[in-house]
Amino acid sequence: MAFVNWLKRNLVVLAGLLTLGYLLLPNVVVTVFSFNAPKGRFNYEWQRFSTNAWKDPCGVSGMCGSLSLSLQIAVWATIGATTLGTMIAFALVRYRFRARGAVNALIFLPMAMPEVVMAASLLTLFLNMGARLGFWTILIAHIMFCLSFVVTAVKARVMSMDPRLEQAAQDLYAGPAQTFLRVTLPIAAPGIAAGALLAFALSFDDFIITNFNAGSTVTFPMFVWGSAQRGTPVQINVIGTAMFVVAVLLVLASMAVGNRRTKQKAQALVGS
Amino acid sequence: MTTLTEAPPPLAPAAPGRRPPRRRGRLVPYWLLLPGILWLLLFFALPMVYQASTSVQTGSLEQGYKVTWHFAAYGDALSAYWPQFLRSVVYAAVATLLCLLLGYPLAYLIAFRAGRWRNLVMIMVIAPFFTTFLIRTLAWKTILADDGPVVHTLTSLHVLDLTDWLGWTAGDRVLATPLAVVCGLTYNFLPFMILPLYTSLERIDGRLHEAAGDLYAKPFTTFRKVTFPLSMPGVVSGTLLTFIPAAGDYVNAELLGSTDTRMVGNVIQAQFLRVLDYPTAAALSFILMAAILLMVTFYIRKSGTEDLV
Numbered sequence: 001m002a003f004v005n006w007l008k009r010n011l012v013v014l015a016g017l018l019t020l021g022y023l024l025l026p027n028v029v030v031t032v033f034s035f036n037a038p039k040g041r042f043n044y045e046w047q048r049f050s051t052n053a054w055k056d057p058c059g060v061s062g063m064c065g066s067l068s069l070s071l072q073i074a075v076w077a078t079i080g081a082t083t084l085g086t087m088i089a090f091a092l093v094r095y096r097f098r099a100r101g102a103v104n105a106l107i108f109l110p111m112a113m114p115e116v117v118m119a120a121s122l123l124t125l126f127l128n129m130g131a132r133l134g135f136w137t138i139l140i141a142h143i144m145f146c147l148s149f150v151v152t153a154v155k156a157r158v159m160s161m162d163p164r165l166e167q168a169a170q171d172l173y174a175g176p177a178q179t180f181l182r183v184t185l186p187i188a189a190p191g192i193a194a195g196a197l198l199a200f201a202l203s204f205d206d207f208i209i210t211n212f213n214a215g216s217t218v219t220f221p222m223f224v225w226g227s228a229q230r231g232t233p234v235q236i237n238v239i240g241t242a243m244f245v246v247a248v249l250l251v252l253a254s255m256a257v258g259n260r261r262t263k264q265k266a267q268a269l270v271g272s
Numbered sequence: 273m274t275t276l277t278e279a280p281p282p283l284a285p286a287a288p289g290r291r292p293p294r295r296r297g298r299l300v301p302y303w304l305l306l307p308g309i310l311w312l313l314l315f316f317a318l319p320m321v322y323q324a325s326t327s328v329q330t331g332s333l334e335q336g337y338k339v340t341w342h343f344a345a346y347g348d349a350l351s352a353y354w355p356q357f358l359r360s361v362v363y364a365a366v367a368t369l370l371c372l373l374l375g376y377p378l379a380y381l382i383a384f385r386a387g388r389w390r391n392l393v394m395i396m397v398i399a400p401f402f403t404t405f406l407i408r409t410l411a412w413k414t415i416l417a418d419d420g421p422v423v424h425t426l427t428s429l430h431v432l433d434l435t436d437w438l439g440w441t442a443g444d445r446v447l448a449t450p451l452a453v454v455c456g457l458t459y460n461f462l463p464f465m466i467l468p469l470y471t472s473l474e475r476i477d478g479r480l481h482e483a484a485g486d487l488y489a490k491p492f493t494t495f496r497k498v499t500f501p502l503s504m505p506g507v508v509s510g511t512l513l514t515f516i517p518a519a520g521d522y523v524n525a526e527l528l529g530s531t532d533t534r535m536v537g538n539v540i541q542a543q544f545l546r547v548l549d550y551p552t553a554a555a556l557s558f559i560l561m562a563a564i565l566l567m568v569t570f571y572i573r574k575s576g577t578e579d580l581v
Contacts, residue, residue: 005321012381013381017381020397024400026412027400029411087308090311097302106317112564114519114520114521116522117350117520117558120323121546121557128322141482184319202403208523211545212541212545237407239406243403
């Protein structure tokens with residue numbers, strides 16, 4: 001009976017953990033299979049342990065080139081989308097202007113549109129204009145679909161800002177530029193950073209829109225897609241695992257730094 | 273698409289100025305909006321117009337296309353590809369429902385039961401994002417492989433007999449069946465369900481649960497009458513964030529499915545990139561867009577959450 005009660009109380013925890021397992025299982029498989037030595041061209045069946053792929057991560061022709069291209073596009077798309085998106089977010093929260101409804105709709109629609117629709121229509125535009133598909137068309141597309149997500153992230157942060165802080169700065173004789181640089185921007189920074197991170201992740205991982213508008217240029221997701229047809233090299237799993245590990249370590253490190261700062265602040269407060 | 277319930281703070285009154293009349297200031301919002309809005313107009317709105325015009329063109333790749341108001345393209349596209357349309361809607365709906373069923377307990381766990389593990393569990397939900405989703409989707413080929421442990425277990429439990437009878441799987445295989453595609457869709461879009469659910473669950477005041485308990489509500493009643501209604505904004509934006517991309521997806525159907533599981537996204541992709549039949553592809557994509565916008569509008573009206581942006 002005690003067990004049944006315990007089960008009743010913790011049913012939601014067990015179900016949640018099962019879902020977490022479902023979410024993480026593919027990553028476990030990707031990691032394990034980065035140590036595989038497959039027999040054929042495809043890396044779907046376990047053969048035997050080997051660290052060959054880890055010793056030679058760029059041993060597959062074209063893969064590391066596509067990886068660096070994806071990183072470059074992601075960096076530029078992040079810079080572009082974050083700049084444009086932050087400006088829009090500030091305009092939306094801080095100012096009154098005409099056509100606000102239309103602007104809101106234009107920002108909402110790209111997020112409510114299946115990627116394949118945006119991809120196909122953008123390709124029609126590029127074909128009609130006779131644009132050469134490649135780096136620039138990919139970058140244009142990525143900035144376009146990352147923009148709305150940056151706006152939402154920054155808007156949420158700017159909305160929760162206390163306008164009195166800026167009024168206080170102005171009361172203390174800070175000019176508009178100084179107020180913006182020393183008060184507004186630092187407070188909005190977490191929102192802008194969140195938007196930028198989201199844009200980077202979305203751009204780096206995008207496949208559908210890129211596949212339509214890339215021409216013969218190959219980004220990393222497109223390389224993986226192509227290899228699903230031709231044969232999957234173990235190195236793909238190496239890159240996948242490395243990205244996962246690096247990201248988790250970065251997040252843990254930033255959390256540790258954050259924790260230490262709060263502790264130091266707390267100690268300083270107690271000490272005074 | 274996070275739901276923002278708090279009202280925007282009152283606009284800052286005009287700064288007591290050393291530079292009195294703010295003539296220049298009136299234009300500031302427009303300058304701030306200009307580049308981004310221009311970008312969206314040029315590369316999001318204008319393409320939609322081009323696509324609409326392409327869908328009513330006739331011609332061939334060699335001779336070029338002309339606008340002939342050939343609306344029959346829509347009828348032809350629908351009558352040729354209605355199974356794929358239907359499949360997209362059904363697969364996406366089932367995947368969304370599964371995401372809600374699977375995601376809710378996890379979001380609840382993070383919001384109310386994780387304690388000091390909260391951040392860690394949160395990281396574990398987001399971390400898979402950092403491995404390219406195509407690689408993770410390919411991993412399902414290994415997990416669902418024909419002689420793998422999952423298929424063995426399902427076979428020995430006679431689950432596959434049932435799903436075979438329902439038409440979700442075929443014989444002793446899971447790969448290349450609707451079940452595999454739905455499983456992949458559910459997996460890929462699950463975080464998009466969990467995050468908004470968590471955001472709205474986290475906002476719920478814990479004292480409401482205590483109050484419900486004090487008023488003799490059983491835990492399940494508390495959930496049904498207090499927690500779930502209050503988490504509705506998360507449910508709405510979660511289902512939208514899951515359903516929309518799932519309905520347009522072609523990656524899962526291509527990697528985990530077969531020709532019998534092709535969705536409308538596969539058709540659009542093939543018509544555009546391989547067959548080069550632009551009018552049909554544009555018409556299909558336009559129908560998909562219209563269908564999704566209609567469904568979204570209807571759904572938001574129904575659920576009464578209009579402050580999604």
